[in-house]
Amino acid sequence: MTPSHQLRCTGCADRISGDNIPSDFRCSACQSLFEVLYSWSDAEIGTRDLPNPAALRWLWQERRSSTQAIDQSGVWRFRDLLPIVADLERVTTLREGNTPLYDLPKCAASLGINWLLAKHQGMNPTGSFKDTGMTAALSVAVERQYEWVACASTGNTSASMAAYAARAGLRSIVFIPEGKIAWGKLSQSMDYGALTVQLRTDFDGCVKLVNELVRVHPIYLLNSVNPYRLEGQKTPAFELLEQMDWQVPEHIIVPGGNLANSSALAKGFAEARVLGLISRLPRISIVQAEGANPLYQAMQHTGGRQLEPVAAETRASAIRIGNPASWKKAVNALQSTGGWCEQVSEAEIALAKAQIGAEGIGCEPASAVTLAGLKKLVGDGRVQAEDRVVLILTGHTLKDSDYTIAFHRDELLSHDEQAALPPSQQTEANNLRKPPVLLDANRDTVLRTLEAHMSALPV
Ligand code: F0G
DSSP, X not given: OOOSOEEEETTXXXXXXXXXXXXXXXXXXXXOBEEEEOTTSOGGGOOTTOOOHHHHHHHHHHHTTOOSHHXXXXXXXXXXXXXXXXXXXXXXXXXXXXOOEEEOHHXXXXXXXXXXXXXXXXXXXXXXXXXXXXXXXXXXXXXXXOSEEEEEOSSHHHHHHHHHHHHHTOEEEEEEETTOSOHHHHHHHHHTTOEEEEESSOHHHHHHHHHHXXXXXXXXXXXXXXXXXXXXXXXXXXHHHHHTTTOOOSEEEEEOSSSOHHHHHHHHHHHHHHTTSOSSOOEEEEEEEGGGOHHHHHHHHHTTSOOOOOOOOOSOGGGOOSSOTTHHHHHHHHHHHTOOEEEEOHHHHHHHHHHHHTTTOOOOHHHHHHHHHHHHHHHTTSSOTTOXXXXXXXXXXXXXXXXXXXXXTTOSSOHHHHHTSOHHHHHHHHHHOOOOOOOOSOHHHHHHHHHHHHHHSOO
């Protein structure tokens, strides 16, 4: 049988077969990460016998009306470009993907740009973009007959892994930093039956221990160092293009944490270009929180050649990561697409999150860095008014409702953090705050108070 794919080391370019990969997914020669390689992965490999782009588009559209689970999945619908499991009957799917593309007219107007869209990956089955990658890598774990899977997580990977493992009948172990993940996410991994281990350390400490674990036990690692995760996470690129009638936006903006998602999307767009589905790439820009900004620092100080880990601190707990595993892949994504890396403050994140909420959409704090970062790109002209920009919103607003409530009660940010915002943005944040109104259940009081509010509201 011809193997459907190979794995290529992103450091020394060594190629191995899929089943020869070390348990920590690092090249034994140079310790770099692998990527999945097909005949359409890059133009140099040779472009003979490639699938026909028009036929692919037709097929993907056709599958939308099928009643089969793998056709209803927004990941496996594109399975022609991720032939990583031989037996499609055994794919584990929760019908992930198929996420909406919304426009954000109020945010666009406040930035002075014509066109702003959000691809809401938080609308996946477990409420985050991780599901698109998890269906792919977990299905590989099933095919390779693992009984246990594990990950270290800031909360979303663990929620997703626990759900997919439960669906597949596998056991799962989650390592999370104690007290540093949002309750919604913690509750999910318990609900889906994972062995949930809270470690007295940060995310980076959890990663070290999960690596020790998979070295000594036959447990399949489902962190994003696993290259099959990225095969699923590249498919939102195809879905987005499909939703835009195969028009390529000028900019895609993603949050940066462990730094895998940016490169997964870049891989999707690059493959689409080799196949002739599109003729150019969008710029992919990555936004980090100021307190967890190792890639931003690396780009500023070394042009992306070296990365110094940082001690990470941000309320956007999903991206509280100081030593990101996939940073070299992210640098490649920036350089190959001409994107930028930006950093944003805690107050900028909180304001951006409230603005996305006020569009009736909402997202978790880590996702809101995209809008906050876009303001900087527009501010200095890197993004022009007529550019088409797509924010990738990575998590659902209900993942971290404590954060949202604290913002609206004005208990989230310190005085100094707020004061660092430009005055117009402070006013905007104040206008967006909608704390609950507590009243006695008395007709006159209720009517009087509501009438005062109604007359104060802008029409
Ligand atoms: N947004 C959300 C909501 C996330 O949960 C994460 C990462 C990111 C953005 C960053 O993506 O790591 O590919 O750069 N969360 C991981 C987790 C690390 O464990 O759930 P990245």
